[in-house]
Amino acid sequence: MLVVTDRLTKRYGGFTALDGCSLGVAGGEVFGLLGPNGAGKTTLVRLIMGYLRPTSGTARVAGFDSVADSLALRGEVAYLPGEARLFRRMTGHETLDFFARLRATCRRSDAVAVAGRLGLDLGRQVARMSTGMRQKLALSAVLATEAAVVILDEPTANLDPTARAEVLDLVREANAVGRTVIFSSHVLSEVEAICGRVAIMRAGRLVHEQSIRDVRRGHVIRARLAGRFEGVPDALAGHVRVVADSAAAGEERLVLEAADSLAPLLGWLATLPLAEVEVEPIGLAAVYDRFHRGAVE
C-alpha cells in the first residue's frame, strides 16, 4: 500500500474530528473519499500531509511517516486543498513560477500546458481572477508535479462543466502513468466516474469501503407483491438482503439489494407473487445514502 493510515485519530479537547481511521490506498489507484462536511475527510488529509499531529495512530505515504518524515512525505505528494488560496498580488505566470521553484519535480512548462488546457489566462493577477480561475491555477500547479500521490480535495468545486470534464481527464491521465490519486468530493457522479474504490466517512469514522466495480455490480430490486413475502431462502442469504419490507392492504412492498450478479436470484424472483418489479444498478448515490440519508448530491 502506498498510502496507509493506522488507527489515525485526532481529538480537539472533547471533540473527536477523526476516530481510529485505518485505510490503505494501493499504488496506481484512484481512491474516492466521500462524506458530508464535518465527516473528517479534510482532517484525514491534513493529518496525512503533516499539517496536524495525530492524537494517536499513524499515517504513512511511500513508507514515510507524516510526523517524523514529513518533508520526504510531501516530496511524494501533490496536494490541492479544498479552497486553494494563492498570492493575490502575483499573476498566473508568477504563481506557477513560485510553485515550480518550491518543488524540484514541478515543471513550469507542464503547469503552463495544464493551464492552457483549462483555458486559463495566466497574465491576469490572482486578485482579479474569479474563484473558478484561481481553482484552475492551483490545479495547474498541483497537476504539473511528478509526485507519486496526488491528493485533490474537491478539485472541481467552482468549475464550469467544461473545466470539470478537463480536470477529470487530467486525473485519468495522471492515473494512467501510475500515479495514485486520492479524490475527495461531494459530487458522487464524478467519484463514480473516475475512482476505482471509495471510502465513506461519517462523524470522523470510516464507515464503509467498497470498490466501484462492486457498486456497479450490485442492484436494487423494488417489488410489489400480490401475496405474502416468505423471506429470503437460506441458499440466497449471501446474495441478497432485504432493505425494506412493508405490508398494507393485502399487498407487500419490498426493497432488496443484491450485492453481486443477479443470475442466482432470477429463478427465486420468478417464484414470488410479483405484481410489479423494478431492477436498477445500486449506484454510488444509493450506497452513500445508506450512510448519509438525505445528504446526497
Added chain:
Amino acid sequence: MMASEPGSLGVQRERRVEAPGASTGTRGGAPLGRRGDAWILNGAVWRQAWGDQRLLWLALAALWGAFPWIYIWLQSQVPMGDFQMLLRLIPEDWQKLSGVKLTEVATHAGRVALAFVDPVVVLGATVWGVTRGSDTVAGPLERGTMEMVLAAPVRRWAVYASHAAATVTGAAALCGVLLAGIWTAVAFGPWSAELGPARFVPAVGNVFGLMVCMAGLAALCSAAGSHRSRAIGILCGFYVVSLLAKLVGRLSERLEWVGWLSVFNAYEPQRLVSGQPDAWWLLLGYDAVLLGIGLAAFVAGGIVFARRDLPAPL
C-alpha cells in the same frame, strides 16, 4: 516500474513510479525536493516575502529618507536661544521624560537626536516590526497560502526563517535609508558647520534594535496564533504598556522599578549622540537587550510553528 506520460502536456517523458511501500529518497539522481529541503532559507519564500513587504518598505523608506531633511530644516528655523527658552518653560518633573539633561538637549546634536524619538521614527519602526512580524505565520495561515506552500517539500523552519530574514533585512535596509537621510541632512543641511554626521550612527543602530525586537515579538505571537489581527492587537497592547511603564518609571521615584519592565528602557537614541566611544558601549548594552529579546522571540516562534497544528484557513 517505468511509465510513459502521454503527450497531453506536449511532451513525452519517462517517469519512475516507485513500487508501493518502497522508500523513494531520490528521483533521477537528484535529492528529493532539493529546492525545498534547505534548513535555513528558501529562495522562493524569501522572494515572495519581499514581494509582500515591498510597498510598505518603499513607503517607509520615502518617509525616513525625507524626514531628517524636513526635521532639521524645521529645527533650524528656531534659533538656539529661543529653543533654550522653550525648554526652560517645561516643568521640572516633565524634564525627566527626556532621558537626558536639558543642557544636552539644547545643543545642535541634542536637537537632531530628538528626531529619533519623534513618532515618525518610533512609530515607523514599530509599524514595520509589528506588521511584518505578524505576517510571518498568522498572515499566510489566515490567507490560506501557508498550506499551499507547505504542500511542497519545504521545511516549516525554512518558511519561517525566510519570512523572518526578509523582515530583519528590510529593517536593516530601512535603517540604512534613515542613516543616509540623517547623514546627508547633517552634512549638507543648515547645521553642517556645527555637526558631524558620524555621531548619529549609534542612534540608528538603536532604531534597528527596536525594529528587530518588535518584529521578533510579533513573529512569536503570529506563530502561536491563527489570526494576524490578534498578533497585531497583542503587540499594540505591549507597545502601550511598555510606553506607560517607562513614563511611570521616569516620573515616580517610588515606582522607578516599573520603568525597568519596559522594552523602551533600552531605546534611548538621544543618549547615543555624544560622538564619544562610550556611545557605542551604551548602544551595545541597549541592543543586547533589544536584539536579544527579538532574536529569542524569533527562535521561540520558530519552535512553536514547527510543532503546532496548522488549522484549515477560515
